[in-house]
Every structure is written in structure tokens, then in C-alpha cells.
Amino acid sequence: xxxxxxxxxxxxxxxxxxxxxxxxxxxxxxxxxxxxxxxxxxxxxxxxxxxxxxxxxxxxxxxxxxxxxxxxxxxxxxxxxxxxxxxxxxxxxxxxxxxxxxxxxxxxxxxxxxxxxxxxxxxxxxxxxxxxxxxxxxxxxxxxxxxxxxxxxxxxxxxxxxxxxxxxxxxxxxxxxxxxxxxxxxxxxxxxxxxxxxxxxxxxxxxxxxx
Amino acid sequence: xxxxxxxxxxxxxxxxxxxxxxxxxxxxxxxxxxxxxxxxxxxxxxxxxxxxxxxxxxxxxxxxxxxxxxxxxxxxxxxxxxxxxxxxxxxxxxxxxxxxxxxxxxxxxxxxxxxxxxxxxxxxxxxxxxxxxxxxxxxxxxxxxxxxxxxxxxxxxxxxxxxxxxxxxxxxxxxxxxxxxxxxxxxxxxxxxxxxxxxxxxxxxxxxxxx
Amino acid sequence: xxxxxxxxxxxxxxxxxxxxxxxxxxxxxxxxxxxxxxxxxxxxxxxxxxxxxxxxxxxxxxxxxxxxxxxxxxxxxxxxxxxxxxxxxxxxxxxxxxxxxxxxxxxxxxxxxxxxxxxxxxxxxxxxxxxxxxxxxxxxxxxxxxxxxxxxxxxxxxxxxxxxxxxxxxxxxxxxxxxxxxxxxxxxxxxxxxxxxxxxxxxxxxxxxxx
Amino acid sequence: xxxxxxxxxxxxxxxxxxxxxxxxxxxxxxxxxxxxxxxxxxxxxxxxxxxxxxxxxxxxxxxxxxxxxxxxxxxxxxxxxxxxxxxxxxxxxxxxxxxxxxxxxxxxxxxxxxxxxxxxxxxxxxxxxxxxxxxxxxxxxxxxxxxxxxxxxxxxxxxxxxxxxxxxxxxxxxxxxxxxxxxxxxxxxxxxxxxxxxxxxxxxxxxxxxx
DNA sequence: AATGAATGAGCCTTCATTCAT
DNA sequence: AATGAATGAAGGCTCATTCAT
Numbered sequence: 050x051x052x053x054x055x056x057x058x059x060x061x062x063x064x065x066x067x068x069x070x071x072x073x074x075x076x077x078x079x080x081x082x083x084x085x086x087x088x089x090x091x092x093x094x095x096x097x098x099x100x101x102x103x104x105x106x107x108x109x110x111x112x113x114x115x116x117x118x119x120x121x122x123x124x125x126x127x128x129x130x131x132x133x134x135x136x137x138x139x140x141x142x143x144x145x146x147x148x149x150x151x152x153x154x155x156x157x158x159x160x161x162x163x164x165x166x167x168x169x170x171x172x173x174x175x176x177x178x179x180x181x182x183x184x185x186x187x188x189x190x191x192x193x194x195x196x197x198x199x200x201x202x203x204x205x206x207x208x209x210x211x212x213x214x215x216x217x218x219x220x221x222x223x224x225x226x227x228x229x230x231x232x233x234x235x236x237x238x239x240x241x242x243x244x245x246x247x248x249x250x251x252x253x254x255x256x257x258x259x260x
Numbered sequence: 261x262x263x264x265x266x267x268x269x270x271x272x273x274x275x276x277x278x279x280x281x282x283x284x285x286x287x288x289x290x291x292x293x294x295x296x297x298x299x300x301x302x303x304x305x306x307x308x309x310x311x312x313x314x315x316x317x318x319x320x321x322x323x324x325x326x327x328x329x330x331x332x333x334x335x336x337x338x339x340x341x342x343x344x345x346x347x348x349x350x351x352x353x354x355x356x357x358x359x360x361x362x363x364x365x366x367x368x369x370x371x372x373x374x375x376x377x378x379x380x381x382x383x384x385x386x387x388x389x390x391x392x393x394x395x396x397x398x399x400x401x402x403x404x405x406x407x408x409x410x411x412x413x414x415x416x417x418x419x420x421x422x423x424x425x426x427x428x429x430x431x432x433x434x435x436x437x438x439x440x441x442x443x444x445x446x447x448x449x450x451x452x453x454x455x456x457x458x459x460x461x462x463x464x465x466x467x468x469x470x471x
Numbered sequence: 472x473x474x475x476x477x478x479x480x481x482x483x484x485x486x487x488x489x490x491x492x493x494x495x496x497x498x499x500x501x502x503x504x505x506x507x508x509x510x511x512x513x514x515x516x517x518x519x520x521x522x523x524x525x526x527x528x529x530x531x532x533x534x535x536x537x538x539x540x541x542x543x544x545x546x547x548x549x550x551x552x553x554x555x556x557x558x559x560x561x562x563x564x565x566x567x568x569x570x571x572x573x574x575x576x577x578x579x580x581x582x583x584x585x586x587x588x589x590x591x592x593x594x595x596x597x598x599x600x601x602x603x604x605x606x607x608x609x610x611x612x613x614x615x616x617x618x619x620x621x622x623x624x625x626x627x628x629x630x631x632x633x634x635x636x637x638x639x640x641x642x643x644x645x646x647x648x649x650x651x652x653x654x655x656x657x658x659x660x661x662x663x664x665x666x667x668x669x670x671x672x673x674x675x676x677x678x679x680x681x682x
Numbered sequence: 683x684x685x686x687x688x689x690x691x692x693x694x695x696x697x698x699x700x701x702x703x704x705x706x707x708x709x710x711x712x713x714x715x716x717x718x719x720x721x722x723x724x725x726x727x728x729x730x731x732x733x734x735x736x737x738x739x740x741x742x743x744x745x746x747x748x749x750x751x752x753x754x755x756x757x758x759x760x761x762x763x764x765x766x767x768x769x770x771x772x773x774x775x776x777x778x779x780x781x782x783x784x785x786x787x788x789x790x791x792x793x794x795x796x797x798x799x800x801x802x803x804x805x806x807x808x809x810x811x812x813x814x815x816x817x818x819x820x821x822x823x824x825x826x827x828x829x830x831x832x833x834x835x836x837x838x839x840x841x842x843x844x845x846x847x848x849x850x851x852x853x854x855x856x857x858x859x860x861x862x863x864x865x866x867x868x869x870x871x872x873x874x875x876x877x878x879x880x881x882x883x884x885x886x887x888x889x890x891x892x893x
Numbered sequence: 894a895a896t897g898a899a900t901g902a903g904c905c906t907t908c909a910t911t912c913a914t
Numbered sequence: 915a916a917t918g919a920a921t922g923a924a925g926g927c928t929c930a931t932t933c934a935t
Contacts, residue, residue, distance in 0.1 A: 077288065077377075095919090096919070098907075164371070164434055165288035165291055167437075173437075182444045206468055233389050259469065309930090314930075314931075517916055518916055526909065585796060627867050628891070635847070651811055676843070728901065728927095896933105907923105
């Protein structure tokens with residue numbers, strides 16, 4: 050027999066989880082109360098506890114949904130591009146609409162790296178981390194083949210480099226802290242700088258160091 | 261009139277704050293209770309509220325102390341080294357003893373990048389972020405002068421690159437999440453890999469991309 | 472129109488009530504939840520509330536069934552025996568199989584004597600208490616007639632004496648408390664003593680004081 | 683350092699526990715809510731949880747106090763009396779003022795025999811049960827010595843007999859159920875019968891069967 | 894200056910009961 | 915007739931903060 054929650058329409062399930070993710074993103078796990086989730090989702094306390102076992106189960110479900118989204122929206126296909134820089138351009142720009150729709154998941158993704166969230170690392174570790182390393186190493190290998198990157202360099206090094214910049218750029222999209230950190234290095238004024246501008250700097254940086 | 265807390269000996273002040281930092285690091289801001297701080301520090305509730313205005317004030321004081329330590333222990337002087345790689349070797353290895361003494365502050369430093377901690381950004385932003393960018397740009401400039409790095413490249417790019425790797429390595433010292441992420445890229449087994457090994461990979465990576 | 476519950480086969484009705492009685496026996500009235508009853512009986516919440524008005528009604532139905540059983544299984548016929556001691560031997564030993572099948576009702580019978588269950592007294596008082604006194608007074612009168620008991624003693628005194636020992640023995644079958652109390656008086660080791668042994672002590676006791 | 687509760691005056695401690703005992707007696711363990719205890723004792727929830735670890739701890743403390751009282755008020759000294767019947771007369775009548783002051787503890791004492799309270803038997807078993815058996819066996823032995831009771835009968839049998847009648851009389855003082863059971867046997871009208879009358883019947887009963 | 898007892902709002906969770914399907 | 919999703923009050927317990935001593 051299906052779990053109660055799984056009997057809801059997929060759209061409704063997503064709506065509930067995405068909204069809940071927002072609340073967790075805004076306040077953190079411990080800072081989020083069950084009533085506040087109920088209020089935002091329009092679900093009664095009783096119903097919520099029919100849907101999920103407890104607060105931890107709610108959080109894990111949110112994290113799983115986040116990974117699903119990242120998997121489907123970000124890592125589903127390799128971008129087409131003449132050189133790896135074209136490809137990276139597409140990837141970085143692709144983050145912007147993702148950010149518009151699902152910024153809460155980027156936030157939770159940062160939270161997941163936090164020490165006090167270690168108890169949840171089991172819930173994301175297996176799937177998410179593999180995803181990024183596999184994807185980026187694949188990307189590098191692909192462009193090694195087309196000659197736009199030096200084939201003598203171990204792909205892992207390049208892939209880690211790219212992933213790192215991508216990760217910190219994602220962080221900067223939602224965290225004032227990471228945004229200021231970036232802007233400070235490159236002399237940008239955080240209150241007016243545009244993400245487009247930041248992407249250009251990053252791409253230039255990648256090019257500079259990879260070529 | 262002096263704040264009550266400041267009348268304590270400096271050593272006692274540090275002892276209290278460092279211990280409190282541990283508790284916050286372990287449980288996060290919302291997950292930390294005042295009674296748990298009192299228990300760990302051996303201070304009575306009444307005294308704690310004489311020392312600090314409220315929970316938020318305690319947290320801010322902890323963050324300030326963290327920056328003091330980082331400033332004094334990590335960024336106080338440029339390492340001596342023939343090439344920039346020698347210098348970086350010293351810097352990365354210098355993190356290990358720092359980690360032994362003050363890992364709680366690294367954890368709090370990660371927490372600070374979290375969205376739900378944005379309310380505390382003001383308390384660290386001004387000092388800490390400047391510190392890192394100034395230091396690393398200075399470092400790069402210094403070694404540009406000695407010729408061990410290409411003077412045509414804008415120092416900001418190199419400095420950001422170095423700072424990024426340093427930051428993520430710090431994170432990996434305390435966060436399972438970041439540790440696994442790194443290990444996954446480079447095919448290390450997280451349960452046995454040593455930090456020394458990770459530092460070598462990072463230094464090789466820096467060298468590879470900078471030379 | 473018949474109550475919905477009464478349209479079920481008698482066997483099914485008994486099955487449901489006996490199982491529900493188990494749950495109430497294990498956890499007490501307030502400690503028993505409707506969902507736990509549904510789970511154990513395999514009945515849906517909706518159905519349960521079609522069968523019974525509310526939790527109180529369920530409990531009362533269980534108590535009524537308990538009295539039915541006691542009436543039919545324990546007090547339906549006088550035991551045949553040469554002397555009253557033979558008869559009592561049969562009665563006490565008859566409790567053991569009853570206990571195997573319906574221990575939950577003995578438990579509920581103890582609960583019923585509890586102050587906080589006074590609200591349910593009405594549901595059992597009228598039938599159950601009369602049953603025991605009538606039966607035991609009848610028993611005594613019968614054996615007075617056969618000469619195995621002194622006819623000058625008021626039957627009520629003897630009957631109450633017998634009923635008391637029978638009641639406390641029943642209690643000891645299900646309650647650790649009453650079992651230990653008995654064993655302590657007679658120097659038995661609760662962890663190994665057998666019910667057969669206890670019955671013998673009781674019968675000896677009755678004989679000693681009645682003869 | 684003393685527990686917070688133990689810093690209160692003994693009178694206040696007793697006041698709190700005795701009142702709490704009343705609430706538990708009226709509603710049973712599961713039927714009693716923490717707020718209801720707070721309301722009746724005039725203590726705040728926070729204070730209550732400073733005094734006691736949790737609900738179970740409160741209950742156990744109440745049980746312990748009950749045993750203290752029983753020990754000091756009921757079993758502290760052997761009654762003086764020419765024959766054992768004089769002594770028993772004193773004992774049974776001694777229950778009446780005890781009942782006036784501490785009826786709640788008699789109720790809890792009944793509850794303790796309940797199956798769903800088995801989890802608490804550890805808290806009373808060791809002290810209370812020994813108390814009664816030791817006392818009554820001692821009583822019987824004493825009067826065997828003075829010749830008012832047949833010295834050939836094993837004291838345990840007589841003591842258990844006495845204790846049983848005493849126990850059920852106590853029960854009848856607080857439980858409608860046990861009161862009616864007694865009255866039914868002896869043809870009393872529960873609505874008008876006096877305890878004095880019941881004591882006389884019991885004493886006559888003891889005399890009848892012991893002599 | 895220091896203590897820790899006291900408060901009661903708020904936490905997570907479960908409950909008896911209703912009602913649309 | 916039967917299901918089980920939904921409700922929200924109430925459960926036990928912890929918390930940040932105050933204040934009398």
C-alpha cells in the first residue's frame with residue numbers, strides 16, 4: 050500500500066516539498082518549526098505527520114527532492130559547445146534560471162556542508178557528490194578528445210578546479226557572505242555588480258589558468 | 261563602566277569563549293541551548309547574562325574572537341619561502357595545528373556562509389573577508405616581484421584561486437561533506453586518506469595550473 | 472435498525488472485542504490509542520467509529536463481553552466434588568485455562584477497581600458483583616447441606632473468605648504486584664514458583680481456617 | 683549539591699507531592715497531564731521540570747512518599763491490645779484517619795497492582811511488600827506468644843489472611859467497586875452503610891475463622 | 894558580582910474524531 | 915458499508931530570559 054504522501058498528485062507533492070524547502074532554507078533545520086512549515090504549505094499538523102514520520106524525515110525528503118532536481122535540471126546532459134569554454138559558459142549561465150526557480154535548494158546544499166548537519170550527510174552523500182565529480186570529469190575528458198584542453202593534465206585536477214568555481218559561484222548566488230568574498234577579490238561593488246559580470250570574471254579565470 | 265565580562269582575566273575570557281564556540285560549532289546556533297553553554301563552561305546562567313546581553317550577543321562575541329584568532333594565527337605574517345610553492349606549502353601545513361587548537365572556529369566560519377546566518381554577516385564581513393583577499397593578493401604580488409610567478413597575470417585571479425583552495429581545504433578538515441567531495445574527485449578512500457596526502461594533491465594542483 | 476457491529480458474525484464480533492481487550496489490558500484506558508486498536512484488530516478507523524460511538528463505548532463493550540465470558544466460563548455451573556475442598560480445587564484449577572484464553576479480561580477486571588475507572592463502574596457493577604456473591608454463597612450452602620462445612624457459621628462469611636482468596640489469586644496470575652505479595656508471605660521465589668504450588672498453599676489455607 | 687526540589691522546606695515538598703498524588707489518584711497515570719498537576723499545585727511547568735526529571739520521575743516520587751507515609755503512619759509500631767482481636771481492632775480503626783488524610787495514596791496503591799503499571803512495580807516492590815508481610819507475621823508471632831492464637835498454625839497463613847482483609851478493606855475505603863463487592867456479600871446497603879459497621883463484620887469474620 | 898529558581902511560550906508529536914470518497 | 919485523509923487541540927518537555935537572594 051502506498052504511503053499517504055505518495056497518493057497526492059506529483060505536482061502537489063513537489064509544491065509541498067519545494068515550499069518546505071524554502072522554509073528550511075530561510076531558517077535552517079533547527080530554526081525551522083513544524084507550525085511554520087504548516088503555515089507556509091497550508092497543511093495541517095496532523096496531515097504533515099501522516100505524510101512524514103517526523104521532522105528529520107521531512108528534511109531528508111526535501112534533500113532528496115533537491116538532488117532529484119539538480120540531477121535532472123543541471124546534470125542531465127552535456128552542453129554542446131565548440132570549446133570547453135563555450136560549454137562552461139552555457140553551464141554557468143544555466144545556473145541563473147535554476148537559481149530563480151530553486152534557490153532554496155542551493156541554500157540547503159550549503160547548509161549540508163555544515164558540521165551540525167553531519168547527521169544528514171548520509172542522505173545526500175551517495176548520490177550528489179558522485180554526480181558532480183562524474184559529470185565534470187566526463188566534461189573534461191570530452192574536451193580533451195576534441196583538443197581544446199591539454200590531454201597531459203590529469204582530468205581530476207581540472208574537473209575539481211571547475212567544480213570548485215561552479216560550487217562557489219552557486220554559493221554566491223544565495224549567500225551574501227560568498228558574494229562579498231568574491232566581489233572583494235575582484236574589486237566589485239556588491240550592491241550593483243551583476244551576476245553576468247561575475248560569470249565573465251570566472252570564465253576568464255578558468256581560461257587564464259587552464260590554457 | 262567596563263562590561264562585567266571584560267573584568268575577567270584575558271585567559272579566562274578566552275577560555276569561556278573558546279568553549280562556547282565549541283558548543284555552537286557542534287550544534288549550530290539554533291541547536292545550541294543556553295543551559296548547554298553553562299554546563300560546558302561551568303558558568304551560571306545568571307553570570308552568563310551578566311557577561312552578555314543575550315544569545316545573539318554571545319554568538320557575535322564568539323565570531324569576533326574567531327576572527328581575532330584567524331587574524332593573529334593565520335594571517336599575521338607572510339611565510340618565508342623561496343618560491344610561492346614553498347610559501348603555500350608552509351601555509352597549508354600551518355592549517356593543521358590551527359585546526360587542532362581551534363577547529364570550532366573553522367566550523368563556525370562555514371556556518372557563517374549559511375543563508376540562515378545572514379543576520380550575523382555584519383559581524384564578520386567587514387574584517388574577515390578583507391583579511392583574506394588582502395593577504396593573498398599581497399602574497400601573489402610578493403612572489404611576482406621575486407619572479408616565481410608570471411607578472412602579466414592579474415594578481416586577483418591567482419589570489420582568488422589560492423584562497424578558494426585554501427578555504428575548501430579548511431572546510432574539508434571539519435566537514436565530512438567537503439572531505440568526501442574532495443576525495444571523490446581524486447579517488448581517495450575517505451576512511452584512510454591523510455591530510456598530508458590531500459595537501460600534496462592541492463599543491464600539485466596549484467603548481468599545475470599556475471605554471 | 473440493528474447496530475452495524477451486530478451485523479457482523481458473532482465470531483467476528485468476539486474476535487474484534489477480545490483483541491481490543493488485549494490492547495486495553497496492556498496499556499490501560501488512557502494509555503490506549505484508537506489507532507493502536509485499529510492496527511491490532513485490522514479494522515479501519517472509519518469502520519471502528521461505525522461500530523462504536525466513541526472510545527468510551529468501545530471500552531464499555533469490552534467490559535460487557537468480559538462479564539459475559541466470566542459468567543459463562545467461570546460461574547455457569549457448580550463443580551461436582553465430594554467435599555467443598557474438592558470443589559474449590561476444581562474451581563481454582565479452572566482459572567488456569569481461563570487465564571490462558573482470557574487473561575486480558577482478568578487484567579481489565581483489576582483495572583475496574585481502580586479509582587480513575589469509577590466512571591465505568593456502572594457498566595460492570597450490576598452484573599458482575601452479584602454473580603460472585605450469589606455463586607459463592609450458593610456454593611457454601613450446598614456443602615453445608617452435605618455436611619462438609621459447619622452449618623452454624625453464616626454462609627456470607629465463608630463465601631466472602633473464599634471469594635477473596637479467589638480474587639487475589641486471579642490478580643496474581645496477571646499482576647506482578649499481587650504475585651510478589653503472595654510469594655513474599657509464603658517464602659516463594661517469584662521467578663521460579665509455579666501456580667500449582669500457589670494453589671496448594673491457598674487450598675491448605677482455606678482448609679486450615681475453615682475446619 | 684542538592685537537587686532543586688530538596689532545597690524546598692520539607693513541608694512544601696510534602697504539600698507538592700501530596701497534591702500531585704491527588705491528581706494522579708483521580709485520573710490515573712496516563713490520564714493525568716502535566717499542566718493539570720501544575721494548576722493544582724500552583725507550580726509552573728518549568729519549575730516542575732526543575733524539580734523532577736520527567737513525568738515518570740514525578741510518579742515514582744509520589745509512590746515513594748506514599749510508602750514513607752504508610753511506613754511511618756501505619757506500620758511504625760505494634761498496637762497494644764490484650765488479644766490479637768483488640769490489636770486488629772486498633773489497626774482497622776487506625777485506617778480511618780489515615781484515609782481522611784491520605785486517601786490518594788490508598789488509591790495509588792490499588793493502581794500499582796494494575797497490569798499497565800507493571801513498569802512502576804520496581805519503585806514500590808522492594809519496600810512496601812516486605813513491610814506488610816514482616817509486620818503481620820510479627821503481629822501473629824507476638825500473639826502466639828501470649829497464647830491468644832493457636833501456636834500450631836503456621837504464622838504465614840494467618841498473617842496472609844489478616845493482610846488480605848486489611849488490604850481489601852483499604853480498597854473499599856476509596857473504591858466504589860470494592861465497597862459494593864463487600865456490601866453485597868453481607869447484605870449492606872452501600873448508600874447508608876458505615877465503615878464502623880464494616881469493621882465489625884471483618885473483625886467478627888477474623889474471629890470466626892481464626893478461633 | 895554571582896547564583897540558580899522561576900516563568901510560560903513554544904517545541905515536536907500524537908490523539909480522538911469527522912467526513913469525503 | 916468501508917476507507918483512511920484530515921483536523922487542531924493537547925500531550926510531555928525545553929528554552930531564553932528575568933530576578934530575588
